[in-house]
Amino acid sequence: MNIKNKCMNLEEINSKVMTADTQKGISPDDALAILKAGNQRFLEKKMIPRNLNGQVEATGGGQAPFAAVVGCIDSRVPAEMVFDQGIGDIFNARIAGNFVNNDILGSLEFACKVAGSKLILVLGHTSCGAVKGACDGVELGNLTGMLENLKPALDSVDESGDRSAANPGFVQKVADANVKLTCQAIQDGSSVLKEMVDNGEIKVVGGMYDVKSGKVTFF
Ligand SMILES: [Zn+2]
Numbered sequence: 001m002n003i004k005n006k007c008m009n010l011e012e013i014n015s016k017v018m019t020a021d022t023q024k025g026i027s028p029d030d031a032l033a034i035l036k037a038g039n040q041r042f043l044e045k046k047m048i049p050r051n052l053n054g055q056v057e058a059t060g061g062g063q064a065p066f067a068a069v070v071g072c073i074d075s076r077v078p079a080e081m082v083f084d085q086g087i088g089d090i091f092n093a094r095i096a097g098n099f100v101n102n103d104i105l106g107s108l109e110f111a112c113k114v115a116g117s118k119l120i121l122v123l124g125h126t127s128c129g130a131v132k133g134a135c136d137g138v139e140l141g142n143l144t145g146m147l148e149n150l151k152p153a154l155d156s157v158d159e160s161g162d163r164s165a166a167n168p169g170f171v172q173k174v175a176d177a178n179v180k181l182t183c184q185a186i187q188d189g190s191s192v193l194k195e196m197v198d199n200g201e202i203k204v205v206g207g208m209y210d211v212k213s214g215k216v217t218f219f
Contacts, residue, residue, distance in 0.1 A: 006030075006033075010026075010033055010034050010037065011034075011037060011048070013025075013026070013034075014034050014037070014038065014085075014089070015050075017055050017059055017086070017088055018059075018063070018064045018065060018066060018088050018089055019064055020062070020116070022064070023064035023065070023066055023116050023117075023118075024116070026066045026118055027118065028118045028119050028200070028201070028202055028203035030118070031066045031067045031117075031118040031119035031203075032119055032121075032203065032205060032218070034066065035067060035083050035119070035121060035216075036216075036218065038083035038084035039083050039214075039215065039216045041084045042081070042082055042083065042084045042214060043213075043214055043215055047084045048084060048086075050086040052086060052087055055086050055087035055088060056087055058088070059087055059088035063088045063115065064088070064115070064116060065089055065090050065091050065111070065115065065117050066117060067089075067090045067091070067117055067119040067120070067121060068090065068091035068093065068107075068108055068111035068112065068119070068120050069083075069090055069091065069092050069093070069120075069121045070093045070094075070095075070098050070104065070108070070120065070121070070123065071093070071094050071122075071123040071125075071209075072094065072095070072096060072097060072098045072125055072128055072130060073094045073096045074096075074125055074129065074211075076125070076211045077123065077125045077209050077211070079092050079123065082214060082216065083216075091107075091108075091111040091115070093107050093108065096129070096130040097128065097130030097131060097134065097147070097149060097150050097178065098122060098123060098124055098178065098179070098182060099178065099182050099185070100182055100189065101149065105186065105189050105190045105193070108120055108186065108190065109190055109192045109193060112192075112193060112196055112201075112202050113192050113193075117202070118201070118202055118203070119202060119203050119204075119205065120186060120202060120205070121205055121207055122179050122182045122183050122186070122204070122205070122206045122207070123206075123207045123208075124175045124176070124178060124179040124206070124208050125175070125208065125209040125210070125211055126172060126175065126208065126209070126210050126211050126212065127168075127171075128171070128175050130146075130147065130150065131150060131153075131171055131174050131178065132165035132171055133147050133165075134150035134153075134154055134174065135154065135163065135165045135167075135170065135171055136164055136165045153174050153175075153177040153181050154174050156177045156181065157170065157173045157174050157177050159173065176208060179206040179208060180206055182206070183204050183205065183206045186204050187204060205219065206219040207219065
């Protein structure tokens with residue numbers, strides 16, 4: 001099958017409710033191609049018309065999502081919308097600053113090992129408030145401890161100038177580093193997922209969503 005036919009076939013699959021059978025036929029690379037194509041449709045305003053209420057009915061008995069997205073809680077980055085996906089298509093773990101902890105790793109193990117997803121996408125975004133908060137060392141209630149999770153990304157960025165949220169270039173470097181470190185943390189923190197990666201059963205990839213354009217750049 002040539003690439004164009006394969007992509008059209010994936011779009012055809014993606015226009016319908018995911019079933020265990022269709023999920024089985026999707027490789028990790030296919031899953032990535034589906035998300036890339038979905039974001040392209042979103043950018044071109046050519047979203048697949050979906051009967052979401054019909055999809056509720058069709059998925060009521062079970063789910064077989066092809067991918068899991070670890071994203072920020074930011075209201076501007078709803079994964080289903082920016083990747084033009086329907087109900088039952090993708091898992092979402094959303095937490096301010098899109099990092100992983102044991103609970104999110106457990107959720108991803110469920111998504112991939114138990115529920116059969118083929119791809120984990122760690123999705124950061126531009127102008128991330130959590131990243132800015134970490135840059136500025138914001139202290140507030142439980143937020144203080146939560147922002148500690150972004151410290152490795154903060155420390156990894158070489159910046160001799162302004163290391164505060166007032167420097168957008170620095171903020172973006174930290175956001176990029178955080179996505180890359182989170183991709184690594186998923187494999188370092190979960191032997192279950194690491195084994196699936198090593199066996200080629202899943203892929204872990206990073207992406208950066210631009211809140212101004214709607215475009216996702218994959219790493
Ligand atoms: Zn954010």
